[in-house]
Amino acid sequence: MAKDNFVEQIADIEEDFPRWYTDVVVKTGLVDYGPVKGTMVIRPYGYAIWENIQSELDSRFKATGHRNAYFPLLIPMSFFTKEAEHVEGFAPEVAVVTHAGGEELAEPLAIRPTSETIFGCMYSKWIQSYRDLPVLINQWANVMRWEKTTRPFLRTSEFLWQEGHTAHATEQEAEEETMKMLGVYKEFAENCLAIPVITGKKTEKEKFAGAVATYGMEAMMKDGKSLQAGTSHYLGQNFAKAFDIKFLDKDGVQKHVYTSSWGVSTRLIGALIMAHGDKRGLVIPPVVAPEQVVIVPIAVKKGGVLEKCSEVRAALEKEGVRVVLDDSDASPGWKFNEYELKGVPLRIEIGPRDIENGKAMIFRRDTLEKQEYALDGIEKQVKALLKTVQKDMLEIARVRRDGRIISADSLKGISGGVDGGNFVKAGWCGCRECEDRVKAETNATARVIADGETAEKCAVCGKKANSVVYFARAY
Amino acid sequence: MAKDNFVEQIADIEEDFPRWYTDVVVKTGLVDYGPVKGTMVIRPYGYAIWENIQSELDSRFKATGHRNAYFPLLIPMSFFTKEAEHVEGFAPEVAVVTHAGGEELAEPLAIRPTSETIFGCMYSKWIQSYRDLPVLINQWANVMRWEKTTRPFLRTSEFLWQEGHTAHATEQEAEEETMKMLGVYKEFAENCLAIPVITGKKTEKEKFAGAVATYGMEAMMKDGKSLQAGTSHYLGQNFAKAFDIKFLDKDGVQKHVYTSSWGVSTRLIGALIMAHGDKRGLVIPPVVAPEQVVIVPIAVKKGGVLEKCSEVRAALEKEGVRVVLDDSDASPGWKFNEYELKGVPLRIEIGPRDIENGKAMIFRRDTLEKQEYALDGIEKQVKALLKTVQKDMLEIARVRRDGRIISADSLKGISGGVDGGNFVKAGWCGCRECEDRVKAETNATARVIADGETAEKCAVCGKKANSVVYFARAY
Numbered sequence: 001m002a003k004d005n006f007v008e009q010i011a012d013i014e015e016d017f018p019r020w021y022t023d024v025v026v027k028t029g030l031v032d033y034g035p036v037k038g039t040m041v042i043r044p045y046g047y048a049i050w051e052n053i054q055s056e057l058d059s060r061f062k063a064t065g066h067r068n069a070y071f072p073l074l075i076p077m078s079f080f081t082k083e084a085e086h087v088e089g090f091a092p093e094v095a096v097v098t099h100a101g102g103e104e105l106a107e108p109l110a111i112r113p114t115s116e117t118i119f120g121c122m123y124s125k126w127i128q129s130y131r132d133l134p135v136l137i138n139q140w141a142n143v144m145r146w147e148k149t150t151r152p153f154l155r156t157s158e159f160l161w162q163e164g165h166t167a168h169a170t171e172q173e174a175e176e177e178t179m180k181m182l183g184v185y186k187e188f189a190e191n192c193l194a195i196p197v198i199t200g201k202k203t204e205k206e207k208f209a210g211a212v213a214t215y216g217m218e219a220m221m222k223d224g225k226s227l228q229a230g231t232s233h234y235l236g237q238n239f240a241k242a243f244d245i246k247f248l249d250k251d252g253v254q255k256h257v258y259t260s261s262w263g264v265s266t267r268l269i270g271a272l273i274m275a276h277g278d279k280r281g282l283v284i285p286p287v288v289a290p291e292q293v294v295i296v297p298i299a300v301k302k303g304g305v306l307e308k309c310s311e312v313r314a315a316l317e318k319e320g321v322r323v324v325l326d327d328s329d330a331s332p333g334w335k336f337n338e339y340e341l342k343g344v345p346l347r348i349e350i351g352p353r354d355i356e357n358g359k360a361m362i363f364r365r366d367t368l369e370k371q372e373y374a375l376d377g378i379e380k381q382v383k384a385l386l387k388t389v390q391k392d393m394l395e396i397a398r399v400r401r402d403g404r405i406i407s408a409d410s411l412k413g414i415s416g417g418v419d420g421g422n423f424v425k426a427g428w429c430g431c432r433e434c435e436d437r438v439k440a441e442t443n444a445t446a447r448v449i450a451d452g453e454t455a456e457k458c459a460v461c462g463k464k465a466n467s468v469v470y471f472a473r474a475y
Numbered sequence: 476m477a478k479d480n481f482v483e484q485i486a487d488i489e490e491d492f493p494r495w496y497t498d499v500v501v502k503t504g505l506v507d508y509g510p511v512k513g514t515m516v517i518r519p520y521g522y523a524i525w526e527n528i529q530s531e532l533d534s535r536f537k538a539t540g541h542r543n544a545y546f547p548l549l550i551p552m553s554f555f556t557k558e559a560e561h562v563e564g565f566a567p568e569v570a571v572v573t574h575a576g577g578e579e580l581a582e583p584l585a586i587r588p589t590s591e592t593i594f595g596c597m598y599s600k601w602i603q604s605y606r607d608l609p610v611l612i613n614q615w616a617n618v619m620r621w622e623k624t625t626r627p628f629l630r631t632s633e634f635l636w637q638e639g640h641t642a643h644a645t646e647q648e649a650e651e652e653t654m655k656m657l658g659v660y661k662e663f664a665e666n667c668l669a670i671p672v673i674t675g676k677k678t679e680k681e682k683f684a685g686a687v688a689t690y691g692m693e694a695m696m697k698d699g700k701s702l703q704a705g706t707s708h709y710l711g712q713n714f715a716k717a718f719d720i721k722f723l724d725k726d727g728v729q730k731h732v733y734t735s736s737w738g739v740s741t742r743l744i745g746a747l748i749m750a751h752g753d754k755r756g757l758v759i760p761p762v763v764a765p766e767q768v769v770i771v772p773i774a775v776k777k778g779g780v781l782e783k784c785s786e787v788r789a790a791l792e793k794e795g796v797r798v799v800l801d802d803s804d805a806s807p808g809w810k811f812n813e814y815e816l817k818g819v820p821l822r823i824e825i826g827p828r829d830i831e832n833g834k835a836m837i838f839r840r841d842t843l844e845k846q847e848y849a850l851d852g853i854e855k856q857v858k859a860l861l862k863t864v865q866k867d868m869l870e871i872a873r874v875r876r877d878g879r880i881i882s883a884d885s886l887k888g889i890s891g892g893v894d895g896g897n898f899v900k901a902g903w904c905g906c907r908e909c910e911d912r913v914k915a916e917t918n919a920t921a922r923v924i925a926d927g928e929t930a931e932k933c934a935v936c937g938k939k940a941n942s943v944v945y946f947a948r949a950y
């Protein structure tokens with residue numbers, strides 16, 4: 001028996017997940033490698049996913065009272081030294097501009113790895129009174145972190161992201177904002193990317209450099225590894241003090257503000273690929289799919305076929321469905337393969353016999369199932385089906401993930417669990433030594449602290465546990 | 476008599492146009508100066524204009540078959556040297572990364588001043604056959620050009636823009652694309668920014684470094700100076716040869732592609748400010764205004780006033796109008812002043828007597844005229860009025876500009892014309908010496924060559940003219 005075409009194009013997902021990933025992202029035209037090591041070119045098919053992600057997130061940010069702005073790319077190196085933990089965390093990864101306009105600069109400039117410092121600098125200028133608060137600003141921007149090992153979307157020297165930076169009069173308000181945006185991310189991940197996420201507080205070791213507390217959302221990839229898909233930081237007064245962001249409060253006293261920051265990036269594209277993809281290639285959730293439906297004419301040259309296909313396309317476009325009609329010379333089989341590889345959620349096949357019977361075949365990329373639908377009013381059926389696919393993808397991912405969350409009460413248990421491709425919940429005493437030991441012996445890290453859960457003993461040292469932690473290997 | 480408030484806030488536009496400009500952009504919260512010299516922070520009110528510009532342009536790009544992508548910020552310095560004119564034009568302005576990740580880089584990297592080279596590098600990889608053509612890609616990105624003299628929006632070391640880069644099988648197709656996008660820009664400038672523009676070919680001296688031909692659109696500012704608001708370049712095979720972008724044509728022969736590039740930037744925000752602003756501040760055309768309507772309650776604490784204002788706001792929002800209701804404690808007079816300064820196109824005033832009479836007063840920012848409208852169905856009236864304002868603003872700007880285009884047939888005539896704040900049309904022999912002499916003696920430059928117009932003699936040397944040129948002082 002001949003091998004399926006797709007098996008020839010991409011590595012087997014079961015045998016070599018990392019190679020499957022790089023094969024899929026490159027061969028579907030999502031991304032290519034840039035000429036500078038560690039950089040990527042986000043190609044139109046990949047960028048269209050990002051545009052859909054942006055549009056969904058942006059409307060959520062605006063609905064929660066945030067406004068967009070744009071802050072400079074270049075930050076004086078001296079800004080980083082103002083917050084001790086921040087400089088320690090980011091200085092090693094920074095790309096530095098030393099020359100510009102044909103001259104050496106008096107002070108070297110960092111390409112932003114993140115923008116807390118430059119927002120802090122401007123906020124100290126803009127904020128005077130409690131009447132100026134809260135300040136709720138987001139920016140969509142490129143950032144640069146010089147990484148040793150890179151992989152498209154997951155870890156590249158430059159990536160695209162959004163970063164929200166907010167300032168508040170009280171600790172409580174800033175903490176509420178931090179949690180609110182974590183909630184926005186979680187709802188978005190589940191309803192738009194169809195990825196169930198575990199949210200929770202990060203350990204001291206894993207928190208953002210300069211934060212009082214970092215909250216993350218972790219998504220399980222098909223190989224059982226975790227991907228940090230977004231973070232929300234409560235920064236307390238750390239940056240307010242470093243940049244002297246003060247306001248005159250209602251009581252007539254000068255006080256430092258409390259700030260938060262939160263971000264997600266083009267990494268989310270990597271997340272959805274590894275959360276949903278299968279041996280045939282990508283499976284893109286309808287909400288963010290560049291093309292939600294492909295129409296493939298069967299016997300395209302037979303009278304009436306192309307006309308009917310165009311008619312269906314027009315009806316779908318009118319309903320706001322993103323649809324492509326492939327009327328090229330390639331065979332239907334080639335097209336089936338191609339759009340399955342690209343992860344287009346639905347394929348409609350229309351041939352002469354279908355038209356005679358007033359029917360069309362619809363193929364679901366997520367379940368690989370085919371079903372016949374009446375051509376009459378098919379646009380409504382397709383719209384409903386896209387919703388079903390979206391919902392089912394989340395549900396399937398949730399069931400898969402939940403089946404791979406186990407508990408352990410020993411280092412051996414953690415080790416075996418992550419070897420088997422699981423997230424492992426284990427009691428933790430809270431000390432850095434035990435956290436480091438897990439990493440050293442299992443290559444797993446503490447992803448998040450399980451909210452509200454308790455355990456008796458630390459799985460590592462056996463002492464009293466003060467929390468339960470999700471351990472996993474991570475991207 | 477007391478001076479008007481607005482006169483105290485901003486410089487007099489008639490007396491000191493440059494200071495009026497910087498006063499207005501800073502005091503309305505459009506922009507602020509960044510900590511690094513020559514950089515700007517685009518604040519939410521300014522960025523919202525950019526978002527509206529982006530949305531209008533992006534839909535036009537997509538309607539003409541373009542797709543968005545994202546290419547890396549950092550470009551190997553060696554790329555610039557591949558196209559001789561290009562390196563000469565851009566090398567002096569480049570910001571250079573020499574260190575990253577704690578190490579000195581083997582090759583210094585330029586922060587993109589424009590992306591022809593890196594698009595060229597990738598296109599040479601992606602394009603193999605005539606079937607791959609045309610390639611029609613745009614990107615929204617930040618770019619960096621290290622400028623000596625900077626002014627917010629007009630000239631800053633970093634700015635935001637879009638850059639389209641296309642590749643075609645034939646010269647004719649690439650030239651058509653170049654002109655098509657110039658046409659898109661012109662239609663956008665007129666219908667969205669309400670700015671009439673003169674389009675035409677640039678002289679050899681003024682063309683883009685590396686182009687065969689550059690076409691520009693020039694807008695007249697209120698001081699009679701010209702602002703280059705967008706450019707579209709026909710690049711011939713210059714970059715195709717520099718980056719070896721070849722395809723196998725239908726006839727079986729390997730050929731170099733023909734390319735184009737075109738861009739507009741956040742400079743457009745500066746353009747609309749200086750094309751429409753007046754002594755009271757900004758006047759923003761409705762299509763790109765962050766807030767199209769402000770509702771100001773008169774006697775806000777009187778029963779029913781705030782309720783009626785909220786009702787009108789809801790009705791306007793339902794119609795898709797961007798509306799803000801200012802129910803703060805400030806006086807109506809203060810609010811009038813504030814929103815006039817910010818250039819909000821329409822103000823609706825609603826007080827107890829208005830409600831009694833079923834009327835509301837609407838103030839037009841562009842004409843400074845007030846008129847009474849029935850409250851019943853006011854949302855429809857407002858929508859129509861916004862369209863009228865948009866149309867009238869273009870018309871007024873066109874009449875103003877047309878009244879300030881004069882002709883001259885001598886260097887003295889050009890000099891007197893630009894001194895008087897005019898665009899001056901004059902015959903030109905086509906030689907660089909005459910062009911340089913105009914610049915040296917009048918500080919005006921050749922903006923564009925007037926399409927299809929002829930003159931007998933060169934206004935400078937008196938020899939036979941081969942074209943008519945628009946001369947003006949320029950930003």
